[in-house]
């Protein structure tokens with residue numbers, strides 16, 4: 016509206032609201048079905064005296080009581096990618112990827128049409144507030160090397176990809192190769208989400224042995240988990256909502272401490288897809304290595320023709336070659352029809368695992384009361400209530416008796432939900448269970 020129009024309208028505003036309604040009504044009767052004029056023209060065309068002649072009762076506008084509901088597809092699968100250094104200083108390793116290789120990975124996500132969403136989009140989806148694509152990716156970068164700023168940021172900006180970066184506060188502003196405060200601020204201004212990776216990056220479970228009693232240990236945990244959040248929030252004036260377990264080491268105690276500290280989520284290094292049912296404080300993540308493509312391929316393969324690689328034999332496992340030999344049921348990334356499947360893994364590769372030191376977690380169920388047969392090395396658990404979601408993830412953690420190290424294995428499988436309604440469902444489930452027995456008897 017120009018200045019004249021505004022002036023005229025202001026004059027009119029001194030009259031009663033009813034008169035404005037009259038103005039509009041009269042205007043319509045004058046203009047008939049011709050192309051409507053702009054509102055200021057209407058107003059300026061009408062002599063004020065005419066306005067009073069028309070009677071009209073203004074009706075209140077009826078607004079819908081609730082906003083239209085967002086339709087959320089709960090079957091989406093989300094790959095959380097975890098990077099460390101993105102740098103050409105030094106040769107590529109599990110923790111360091113070359114800059115060009117990182118760039119080509121970002122490019123291939125774009126070429127394959129795989130959308131990158133923010134961590135926050137994932138949370139909004141889980142709260143039924145925002146839909147996300149069927150298959151999508153979240154980018155995370157750990158530790159706080161300055162190459163996030165120098166090398167990753169220009170590439171992420173170019174592709175307009177959101178990202179989350181996990182810093183541990185002792186590393187921040189240190190010598191030479193770490194991010195300084197102004198770089199962190201710049202990352203935040205460029206759409207990066209600041210998150211915490213503890214205070215000292217120590218092993219949060221193994222450190223227990225350094226303390227004489229549990230209370231002292233838990234006080235230390237508080238400093239590591241809540242202390243880092245408080246200090247990042249104080250320095251940068253933004254909310255820090257997510258935590259990354261150093262070395263991916265976590266337990267039920269750590270989960271509860273992270274929750275108590277006020278985080279809304281935590282990421283692990285369990286290589287599996289996140290889905291609608293993923294526990295918020297144990298979100299799986301694929302650590303992307305610079306010297307091999309195992310996790311990259313597993314993470315960016317969404318089955319069918321989607322994603323960047325279609326590995327029919329892909330084991331969606333996170334650690335190393337020896338783990339790839341393990342027999343799973345349901346098989347990694349396979350589709351089953353049984354809504355009450357037995358979940359199994361053959362761990363006989365690892366000699367005599369202690370049954371006290373093995374845990375199975377299943378998305379949507381948490382830690383489950385699995386049975387471990389020490390003689391055969393087979394762990395199993397039958398799902399007790401019908402699966403309702405398309406994708407389920409399984410996490411196994413145990414202590415390898417050979418070197419006393421913690422091992423984490425995870426994989427995902429899919430459920431064909433419509434098969435349940437076919438008349439031959441019962442017969443097909445029987446066949447599927449026979450197939451499992453066959454695989455495990457070989």
Ligand SMILES: [Zn+2]
Pocket residue numbers: 157158212216261262
């Ligand atoms: Zn780290």
